[in-house]
Amino acid sequence: MSACCGKSKYFDAHNERRKRKVKFGAIVAIFIGTLILLSGINVIDFSFWVLFELLFAALFINNGLKIFRYPKGEYLGSLIFATVLIIDAFNIWGLDWNFGELLLALIGSYMLSWGIMSLFRNPRFSKVRKVSSRQHISLSRPIEANTYEVELDANLSKVLLVDGKEDKGFEVNMNFDKKDFNGNVQYNMDNSKANLKVKCKAKAGVSSVLSKSRVDVELNSKPVIFLNATLDGTDSVLDFSNINLDSATIRANLSRLSLIPSKMRDSRIEVECEVTSLNLRVPRDVGVTIVHEGELNWSSFEELIPREEGYVSRNIEHAKVTCQLFIKSDMSKISFEWL
Secondary structure (H helix, E strand, C coil), rough: CCHHHHHHHHHHHHHHHHHHHHHHHHHHHHHHHHHHHHHCCCCCCCHHHHHHHHHHHHHHHHHHHHCCCCCCHHHHHHHHHHHHHHHHHCHHHHCCCHHHHHHHHHHHHHHHHHHHHHHHHHCCCCCCCCHHHEEEEEEEECCCCCEEEEEEEEECCEEEEEEECCCCEEEEEEECCCEEEEEEEEEEEECEEEEEEEEEEEECCCCCCHHHEEEEEECCCCCCEEEEEEECCCCEEEEEECCEEEEEEEEEEEEEEEECCCCCCCCEEEEEEEECCEEEEEEEEEEEEEEEEEEEECCCCCEEEECCCCCEEEECCCCCEEEEEEEEEEEEEEEEEEE
């Protein structure tokens, strides 16, 4: 639906530009046609050379009017040279230049315009500053619920999720380039449950530009957290160590993902990853059970006991809390380390 709307807007704008060009061409045709007719009845003295100059003046004016949308030296040069052609065509101030002199005037017009635009773009001479395309979105609220459902949807971004300040239920800070990304944060209350949706998506046709987009989410350690995350082409750190996480469902594709389980309560984390580098960093007082399905390349088995469907940590019996990890993968790599 959004793609159709985008195409419709594009074609509407394109048609509008074509209409403006047609109107300008019609005005020029009426003007030059009127001059030819007046010349034919000897009302004015009109030669082919004047027609030639006025025609090219119209073309240069048409090109020069773009300066009001795109302030460039070439467009200013077109306006200056069009003015010279009009002055010469009507012999204003007795000006009557030949072809060679007009050629020099063309070169001079563009050199003059380049110098003017360069001068006024210099911050020493102009207070005009380039408008930044960077956008910052920030939202925070105090604790308003006992349970928070968090949805995180991001691609081609750097993502960080950690515990936050005690006086805030959550805080979200998002920075991205408006030319390449769309982002928004939505928050609402449903009885005693809070819903937080964080979205930062690259526009169609944008390649890997991780440095242009960043999402930081801070969650309070008191409410119970349920997380649903979709991460495509991201560099993400999800640190649940001091977050009261109940469960998390994470889908990652072509990403680097670092996970730290919660040490505050028993939790369940489901990870579905494709061509992803998964780094599990587990606090020493957290016991883990890992069940995996699919192709998974392990780089470390430190203090993990193999089971029929996965692994169990040696500290599972005396650990304060446990984390159940269910990993479904395709051509991914996993590393494991203790904190």
